Every structure is written in structure tokens, then in C-alpha cells.
Amino acid sequence: MDANNWWDVAKTIISAAITACAGFGGVWYGQRNLARKDARQAEQEAQQAERERAFVASTAIEHLERFINGCSAVSYDDGYEFGQPARGDGYCQSTTTPPQFDPHALKLNWNALPPDLIYDILAIPSRQEHIDRYLSSDGFDDPPDHSDYFDNRRLLYARLGQQVTGIALRVRAAGGLPNETLIKGDWSRDDGFAEVIADIEKRQAQQAARHKEFMGTLMIADEPQVYPAPSGG
DSSP, X not given: OOHHHHHHHHHHHHHHHHHHHHHHHHHHHHHHHHHHHHHHHHHHHHHHHHHHHHHHHHHHHHHHHHHHHHHHHHHTOOSEETTEETTSSXXXXXXXXXXXXXXXXXXXXXXXXXXXXXXXXXXXXXXXXXXXXXXXXXXXXXXXXXXXXXXXXXHHHHHHXXXXXXXXXXXHHHHTOOOOOSOOSSOOHHHHHHHHHHHHHHHHHHHHHHHHHHHHHHHHXXXXXXXXXXXXX
């Protein structure tokens, strides 16, 4: 092979190598740009999801806080007003209206929150419905103060307030919101719930003990008396 032919072959090989390298380089560069584009898109979607989650959480918290405050008000309602039966004729009656929370009416993208949290939020109206149905039964008949009814109403709404407070804390965490309540000052709403529950549960336990003791005395009184047989004479 003469020098000219060798040089032609070399140029062909070099040209093919350059073309191949350029092709590989183009593929690598394209894949690199595509990866960068996908990463930017994923980051933008993550940021959008985070903003959506924060918006849903912020809106939900406002309504949940109002609901919790309403539960707190009911938990202190004993049917009296200014130390007197609220109805004015010696009978007690409610001085508060139970709070309302309808998550479907908020038109929020609840899917922005974790599934277990969505379930607990959407279940709040159902939990309250069970409470109100129980309180509307005929099992409470102790006029004029209706203490049994009001004790149960206060207790159940205090417990509901505690439950929704826990849900609200989880909503804050999911949305990256600060953990604080909308009420400031020395008074603690959470402590108030705990005090109401402890006081009523203690009183109900004492009532149950007295009832058990009373029923025990009735059973003893109803037992047949056994008299000794007369002695033969």
C-alpha cells in the first residue's frame, strides 16, 4: 500500500471514529439534557405539590380550629346561665349550639394530604352525628336540671374536641405549618378538655358505685328469709 492509499484509509478511519464519537456524544448530551429536564420537572411538581399541601392544610386548619373551639364551648355548657337554669322556669337548657364542619363544602383537593389523614378529616361529621344521635335518645330524663344529659353532652364533645385537636396537629405537620393554636393567653383549651373529661368521668364513676351499692342492698332485701324449724315438744 503506497502512502497515498494509506493516508486515504487513515482519513476514512479517523472520519468514522469522529462521526461515531460525535454520535455517542450527541446521545450522551441528549440524555443528559433529558435527565436534567426530568429532574427540573420533578422538582417543580414537588414544589407545586408542597404549595398545594400547604394551602389545603392552612384552609383546613382555620375550619378545624373553629370546630374545636365550638366543641370547647359545648364542653362547658351545663344548662345554667349566670348560675341559674338557663330556661328561666327552673329548668336547664343548652346555651350553646354544636359546631358544624363539612369538609366537602370546602372544595379542597384533599388528595394533597396523606390518605389516613384524609379519612380522619372526612369522618369528623360522622363522629359528631353518632354523638348527636346518642344525645337525642330518650335515656336522659332527669328534670329539671337534666344533669345526666348535660354530663354526657359535655363529656362526648370534650372527647371529640380532643380527637379533632389531634387531627389538626397532623394537618399542620403535613402542611409544614407551625404548631400553634389561634387562641393565646394563659388559658389552655387542651387542658380544659382534659379537666372536663376527668371531672365528669370521676362523677360518673361515683354515681355508678352508688348505684351498684344501692342495687346490692335491694338484692339483699329481696332474699327469702330462712327461719329455723320449730322444735318438737
